Amino acid sequence: MRKSICFLVSVFFLGHILAQSGDKGISIIPEPVSLKTVAGVYKLPSNIVIDAKGNKEVDYTARLLAKQLALATGHKVSVNNSASASIRLLLNKTSNPIIGDEGYTLDVRPTHIIIKANKPAGLFYGVQTLLQLMPKEIEGKAAAKNVAWQLPLVSVTDYPRFQWRGLMFDVARHFFTKEQVKDFIDQMVKYKFNLLHMHLTDDEGWRIEIKSLPKLTSVGAWNVKRVGYFGTFAPPAADEPRDYGGFYTQDDIRELVQYAKERFVNILPEIDVPGHSLAAVASYPELSCTPGAENYKVRSGEEIMDWSHPGGPVALLDNTLCPANDKVYEFLDKVLTEVAQLFPFEYIHMGGDECPKNFWEKSDAIKVLMQKEGIKTMEGMQSYFEKKVEKIVESKGKKFMGWDEILEGGLAPNAVVMSWRGMKGGIEAAKMGHGVVMSPTNFAYLDYMQSDDMVEPHVYATLRLKTAYEFEPLPDGVDPKFIIGGQGNLWSEQLYNVRHMQYMLWPRGQALAECLWSPKDKKNWDWFAKKTEKNFERMDEGQVKYSRALFDQIFTAKKDAKDSLQILLSTEVNGLDIYYTFDNSQPDNFFPKYESPLSVPKEAVMLKVITYRNGKPIGRQIDMPINELRKRAGLKIYGIPKNE
Ligand code: ACM
Secondary structure: OHHHHHHHHHHHHHOOEEEOEEEEOOOOOOOOOEEEEEEEEEEOOOEEEEEOOOOHHHHHHHHHHHHHHHHHHOOEEEEOOOOOOOEEEEEOOOOOOOOOOOOEEEEEOOOOEEEEEOOHHHHHHHHHHHHHHOOHHHHOOOOOOOOOOEEEEEEEEEOOOOOEEEEEEEOOOOOOOHHHHHHHHHHHHOOOOOEEEEEOEEOOEEOEOOOOOOHHHHOOOEEOOOOOOOOOEOOOOOOOOOOEEOOEOHHHHHHHHHHHHHOOOEEEEEEEEOOOOHHHHHHOHHHOOOOOHHHOOOOOOEOOEEOOOOOOOEEOOOOOOOOOOHHHHHHHHHHHHHHHHHOOOOEEEEEOOOOOOOOHHHOHHHHHHHHHHOOOOHHHHHHHHHHHHHHHHHHOOOEEEEEHHHHOOOOOOOOEEEEOOOOHHHHHHHHOOOOEEEOOHHHHEOOOEOOOOOOOOOOOOEOOHHHHHOOOOOOOOOOHHHEEEEEEEEOOOOOOOHHHHHHHHOOHHHHHHHHHHOOHHHOOHHHHHHHHHHHHHHHHHOOOOOOOHHHOEEEEEEEOOOOOEEEEEEEOOOOOEEEEEOOOOOOOOOOOEOOOOEEOOOOOOEEEEEEEEOOEEOOOOEEEEHHHHHHHOOOOOOOOOOOO
């Protein structure tokens, strides 16, 4: 017996092979720092015991694991302090300097599993990795039948690259309930995100109860439901009921904060001012500089802004708070008193983005203030506002943070910048010694389309999975100590329900998770694409929606030297075949296979394309009008003969 234990132990320790997750079917997102495998499996017993000595937080992690194990396996699962437990969650007695506060070591041995960490958060992340080592049915909503509940033998050492690993959820444009936000948290922690940024206020809704300002939610949380293309809707008639929306009571917020805390997630509240404030102005019109604001209503998606001006947005009605009005600062003091008490996180995000200045230019009160303060520009006026707001935030014991527009006209002394218009603002702020969170549109905007406009719900821009995966939050030449981390932003103008929210979030959210957690040299697109596909099966078990756009073809339209259209087809993932037709037939793998750039046959009106892998269709068929490709190539559009 002794001999066999010695043999097992030596095989386990000497026989480890350093691996990318992937060996033995292992597929973990985000990729761990180090993963070693050894031959063999650990079989989960029919009576699973989880040992969770430590504290309340560890006990909570153990109970979450127990709940999921019991539900999906149907085995008996208990949490108690047993030295012979099947799964042991242990806080290190002597701190392991390699893994820091959020890292862990995980060993799956032939006889049991041990996760060790310096802090409870590390045990929680170790558990997330452990779950991904289990059969996909672990994500199921009921006990799965005929599953071999076993795990590969591994030894993992893992810790995050960035401290701030965030996702922003815009609950202002469309309201999502407390339970839906909890579900969002449940999903994000699987990929080791630790920060939920809640965009709580905007033109379309004020979503947090402020007891001293009741109209913010009795008026400001409600508009008229419209579907179609947000931003183009007709203004609602005066008698249309304003019954679409909702808000979180303060009890709801406390419940969400606690729920998040138990899963090691901080919630960052955002109160977006001075722009994006129509819901506040409709509730309290005296906050506006503009006469007639008492007739303003919470926006229902009608056009209120002209975005065509290169100098910045021009408002068609004044959706801003007035920086020259003392009542605005009294208002913000009241709001921030309550917000600061509700959210334990050290930062409050005060927005600052896309503030139109054309109504400010007309305000006498602003002219007087600018003269008195020697302010020369409207950007200087916003900077004056931001500095005052920073003081209010700090008076509540919190740190002030805003979108990168807060740099314009001079950054408030202690501000932390969230860089969204590319990385430029973040680089500038970091060079000035300010903390920065990178969330650039070109890598991290999860509301953008994931594939071609022809098959995606229309949004004004595209962000493919592969591009999201290229996100590098730490620019060259910047002191890493100022780049706190990064986050993906999920704006909700076009999100009406949870299923579509999930469709937009995944798998791009998983790509960002790997950019934020895994070492840079562990990133590998081909391997990530494979893991993503495997993870789809887990998400199917968990009934979570996602986009399969990574299998779609990409159209590139060019005009050649003779002003003819050239069409290039490609795919994000390797190993796909592309089949196409120009004669309106539905393409499959009996039609021509794409090999080189295509010219369009005379009078063809449609290019239909589909991707295959190993003889099976895998991407969506995309029917692309030739005129659309001509437009993209900058060529004249044909008149199309009528279809008889
Ligand atoms: C933003 O996307 N307006 C921050």
